Amino acid sequence: MNKTKWWLVVGLIILFGGIGMSYLGEPDFQARWLWRWERLRVYAQGILDPVEPPPTPLPQPAIAVTRHPTPTQTDNLPQATQPTPTSTPTPLVLPSAITLPAPRWERQDINNCGPAALAMYLRYYGWEGDQFDIAELVKPQRDDRNVNVDELAYYVRTRAGWLNIEYRVGGDLNLLKRLLAAGFPVMIEESFYFESPFYPNDDLWAAHYNLLTGYDDATETFISQNSYYGANLKVGYADLQRDWQTFNYLYLLVFRPDQAQTIRDLLGEDWDIExxxxxxxxxxxxxxxxxxxxxxxxxxxxxxxxxxxxxxxxxxxxxxxxxxxxxxxxxxxxxxxxxxxxxxxxxxxxxxxxxxxxxxxxxxxxxxxxxxxxxxxxxxxxxxxxxxxxxxxxxxxxxxxxxxxxxxxxxx
CATH class of the missing domain: 1.25.40.10 (Tetratricopeptide repeat domain)
Structure with missing residues (x-):
């Protein structure tokens, strides 16, 4: 190991150790310290093993399409069937602004935006749990850095079965506004940018789940309950459109069983997954x-x-x-x-x-x-x-x- 790098890593450990000691008296010391320790570990690793850009494609070999073995049991891909006919949404004159009641805001734990956003969403319907109840099932390891949308859906269907959940892709801003105007918050997955690097050369990009509870055409903003930044934040239409694209315009909807037909009508053809x-x-x-x-x-x-x-x-x-x-x-x-x-x-x-x-x-x-x-x-x-x-x-x-x-x- 390069001696300069080695001493730099030692210095970082001492520095972060001192910072950690300064928080010993605080109730949330453990969470703060674990987060700082994780940042130190990742930064030190980035010094010792610098991050390169993702690899570009290799020269393409002859393609041999395979079907077996099926690599996962959850990747059940569609058969060649005709979509079930669904009604086309009746054009609505949307109100210029909507603000739904905001559920109690919850700051996310480390790498826990999915469970935190979903917890706030469920709370809108009277659920009484928190992000840790969800994380216990979908990410039993606290340092698991990703929760997939199907894992969040699995939680709702198995642990909050008195509610329904659906998720789709290819959404647009008008659809978000229609759903909000009908009284349904919408959860999306989008790009997120850290405020400071986790390692040298960090491009700062990550993923984030966000809960939308309103919009305002006058300011061209959505209202978001952001588990990282805070409650009732305004997000510009253009910014949301750009950051949402990264995840195929994915959106999640939680609703009561008696609201299923309303959701179906609002989605129209998008109700059919195919x-x-x-x-x-x-x-x-x-x-x-x-x-x-x-x-x-x-x-x-x-x-x-x-x-x-x-x-x-x-x-x-x-x-x-x-x-x-x-x-x-x-x-x-x-x-x-x-x-x-x-x-x-x-x-x-x-x-x-x-x-x-x-x-x-x-x-x-x-x-x-x-x-x-x-x-x-x-x-x-x-x-x-x-x-x-x-x-x-x-x-x-x-x-x-x-x-x-x-x-x-x-x-x-």
């Missing part, structure tokens, strides 16, 4: 053509193509996104490229991005899972089993890793 995905695919196709240097437009195109099992096309779309340049933490939150490269036999590309993901997020159960599948395809059975078991250590409820382990051990 039709909704097709709409999102067409939107991504359009955005990738009108703004060809937008990496997120290409990434969304790949993600929607993966949904329809169009893996060769998806891989090419992800290639384009990677060539333009993606944020350093992208593979912490989105895993479509893992499926696309696996199903097109591009194990070198798959291995390159999962190794990069694990460098950024060593405890990512999703990256461990897909490195295991890459090892399996390469004939490295022991390494595959080790990765699947490591993924289960990080999240014992991770059914995809348990499925993978059972599959590989049953098919040595």
């Amino acid at each position: 039709a909704n995905r097709q709409k999102a695919l067409e939107l991504a196709q359009n955005e990738s053509q009108t703004d060809p240097q937008n990496a997120f437009a290409w990434f969304n195109l790949g993600t929607n193509l993966v949904y329809f099992e169009r893996y060769p096309e998806a891989a090419l779309a992800y290639d384009q996104a990677r060539q333009i340049g993606l944020p350093q933490r992208m593979y912490r939150y989105q895993f479509g490229p893992f499926l696309a490269y696996f199903h097109t036999g591009r194990m070198d590309d798959l291995m390159a991005i999962v190794e990069y993901a694990l460098k950024r997020t060593p405890n990512s159960e999703e990256a461990l899972l897909w490195r295991g599948w890459a090892h399996y395809r390469q004939g490295r059975l022991q390494e595959a089993v080790a990765d699947f078991r490591a993924a289960l250590e990080q999240n014992p409820t991770y059914s995809d890793a348990q499925y993978a382990l059972n599959f590989v051990l049953g098919n040595p």
Whole structure:
């Protein structure tokens, strides 16, 4: 190790230790100290092993589309069926401003924006829990840095079953306003930027769940209950549109069972999951053509193509996104490229991005899972089993890793 770097790391440890001692008398000392220690650890790692940009695509090999083994049991992709007819939303004259009653605000714990935002959302309907009740199920390890939307939906369906939850992609600002005007808060996933770096060369980008409870056309802002920054914050229409694109315009809706028909009417064709995905695919196709240097437009195109099992096309779309340049933490939150490269036999590309993901997020159960599948395809059975078991250590409820382990051990 370079002596200068070594002494710098030692100095940082002493500095943060002193800061930690200054908080010993505070009630929330443990949370504050753990957060500072995590920042120190990541920053020191960034000094010793500097962060590089995400890898660009390797020279493309011949594509060999595969179907077996099915790498996860939750990636149930659509069959070729006709969408169920749904009513088209009746055009409404929306009020110029809406402010829904804000649920009691809750500051998120470390890496806990999903459970915190969902807790506030459920509280809108009278639920009495908090983010830690949700996190106990969906992220039993406190340092798990990502909670997927399907995990949040699973919590509502199994632990708050007196409420319904649906999530869709390809949303737009007018849809958000329609839902809010009808009395429904909306939870979205979007880009987030840290105020200070976690390591040298940090691009500051991350993901964040946000709860919207109103809008105002006069100021062109939404009202958000942001678990990181505070309650009743104003977010500009243009800013939200830009940051929301990063996650395929994903939105979540929680509602009472007796409100299901109202939600169905508000969503119209988007109620049908197949039709909704097709709409999102067409939107991504359009955005990738009108703004060809937008990496997120290409990434969304790949993600929607993966949904329809169009893996060769998806891989090419992800290639384009990677060539333009993606944020350093992208593979912490989105895993479509893992499926696309696996199903097109591009194990070198798959291995390159999962190794990069694990460098950024060593405890990512999703990256461990897909490195295991890459090892399996390469004939490295022991390494595959080790990765699947490591993924289960990080999240014992991770059914995809348990499925993978059972599959590989049953098919040595």
